[in-house]
Amino acid sequence: MPDILLSASRTSDASVDVIVLDALRAIREHLGMEVAFVSQFHDGRHYFRFVDSSSADPPIAxxxxxxxxxSYCQRVVDGRLPELIRDASQLPAALELPATTALPVGAHLSTALRLSNGQIYGTICCFSSKPDPTLGERDLALLHLFASFVxxxxxxxxxxxxxxxxxxxRVSSVLEAEAFSTVYQPIFHLAEGRILGFEALTRFSATPARSPDVWFNEAAEVGLGERLEMAVVTKALAGLEHLPPELFLSLNVSPAHLLSGAVARVLEGMPLGRIVLEVTEHVPIPDYSRFAAVLKPLRSQDLRLAVDDxxxxxxxxxxxxxxxPDLIKLDTTLTRNIDTDRTRRSLAAALIRFAQETGSRIVAEGVETVAERDTLHRLQVDMAQGYLLGHPLPIAEAVALLP
Structure with a gap:
């Protein structure tokens, strides 16, 4: 069915459904009718999009x-039937319609629903099985008011x-064209000045040009988040074969996709001892026990876990x-100007002490100046990455950094 057709199960804006149904109930009860509905016209058919009824078993759904x-709706819109019908059995044009006797229809009010561009979407209607001689122009005016709102x-x-x-x-196009690539940023051992591993980062070449987080958020919003993330992880893992076996590869993954088992499926057959999975502090994990249980078989094969940000x-x-976690990654906002900012140094020192007590290792992100690097080294930070040490690069250029 074309995208313009609406159904409550497909829209993310459930509040609109509630508002429309509440409006239908209000107008139906005010008019003393049995059924109120919103219809849509499309390709020669009349679709009932929203229905409210006083009956547990309404004649339409x-x-x-x-x-x-x-339909009454079409004939009201084109003028063959009046908007206000007190007794359909007394109107020859209404008796031509099978619904008049099949439902049956006694009283009926209907008016067009017009969009801002003048297009007729369909109608808002109320009807009862029995005639209602009390209906008047004020009732019709009220229906017009509700029609504008709906x-x-x-x-x-x-x-x-x-x-x-x-x-x-947009997201499907990115997936089909694989309009993304992986770049690899080196992670250095600060004391020894050697590369220990690389973090895989994604770059999108699709239009519109937007940052990776926007692409991932949009994919998640439309139910394609897992598919996109697994495609990205799969492409990133291809770089592992180009790296010496003593180096690790760090991958950013969503907790939801770890919990779903998607990440484990992508990692099947991979050397888990060379892989670090990063999860960000910004994304909540609703059930830590279940999360740990899902990770346990992977960590038992030497996969490492990092907490990012x-x-x-x-x-x-x-x-x-x-x-x-095996690794704790200090966010760029913490390492930036750490050499001159006492508050940042104090928080970093606390996290470093925590890591030493718990057996974790610290990775400082976003290191851009020699002063920042030296301060982190004095604070006994193990590892670091950032533009001072190395930019994210395609795999061939990343490998060229190695001795």
């Missing part, structure tokens, strides 16, 4: 459809659907306290 030409909500929902579909198409503005240190 959301998702139903019928030929548009056989049209705004429908348009909001359509815009959200189209935006979501655009995201799906330690000391960043919103980091809570929960992962560090709960996961017993």
């Amino acid at each position: 959301a998702g139903d459809s019928d030929p548009l030409e056989e 049209s705004q909500q429908i348009e909001r929902r359509l815009e959200a659907e189209h935006a979501r579909q655009a995201m799906v198409e 330690a000391g960043a503005g919103y980091a809570s240190f929960s992962h560090i306290l709960q996961l017993d």
Whole structure:
């Protein structure tokens, strides 16, 4: 079915559904009708998108459809039937429609739902099985008011659907074209000045040009997050065969994809003793016990776990306290100007002391100046990475850094 068609199960904006259903219930109860609904016209059919009824077993349900030409809605919109019908059995044009006797339809009010561009989306309707001679122009005016409000909500929902579909198409295009590459940033042993491993980072070549986190967030929003991340991890792992066996490769992964088993599947057959998985402090882990249980068979094969972004503005240190990481990565915001900022030095020193007590090792990220490097070395930081030490590079250039 075309993307313009709406269904509650497909939209991320569930609040719009609630608003529209509440509006339908309000107008139905005010008019004393049995059924109220919002319909959509498309390709010669009449789709019931939202339905509210006083009955536990209503004659129509959301998702139903019928030929548009056989509907009251179409004939009201094109003027063959009036918007206000007090008794359908007294109207020859209404008796031509099978629904009049099949449902049956007694009283009926209906008006078009128009979008801001003038397009008719469908209708908002109320009907009862019995006639209602008390209905009047004030009731119809109220329905018009509700129609204007509901049209705004429908348009909001359509815009959200189209935006979501655009995201799906962008991310799918990236996946199909593999419009991303891996670069490798060296991680140095500070005391010895030698490379211990590389962190794999992703760069996207697709348009629009955006940072990797935007691509990953968008993929997650439309249900393609796992597929994109596993494609990226798979490509990054290909670089491992070009590195000497004593070097490790560090990969950024989502806790959700670890919990789903997707990461373990991608790592099958890989030398886990050479792999570090990084999880960020910014992404919550709802069940640490389950997370640890999923990681246990991997860590038993010497895979290492790193907690990334330690000391960043919103980091809570929960992962560090709960996961017993092998590596703790000091965030760039903590290492930046650490040589001149006493507060940063104090927090870094506390984390370094914690790591020494728990058997973890510290990796300082974002080292850009000699003064920062030297200060971290004096604080007994084991490892570091950053532009001062080495930029992220394609695998061939990264390997060229090795002695």
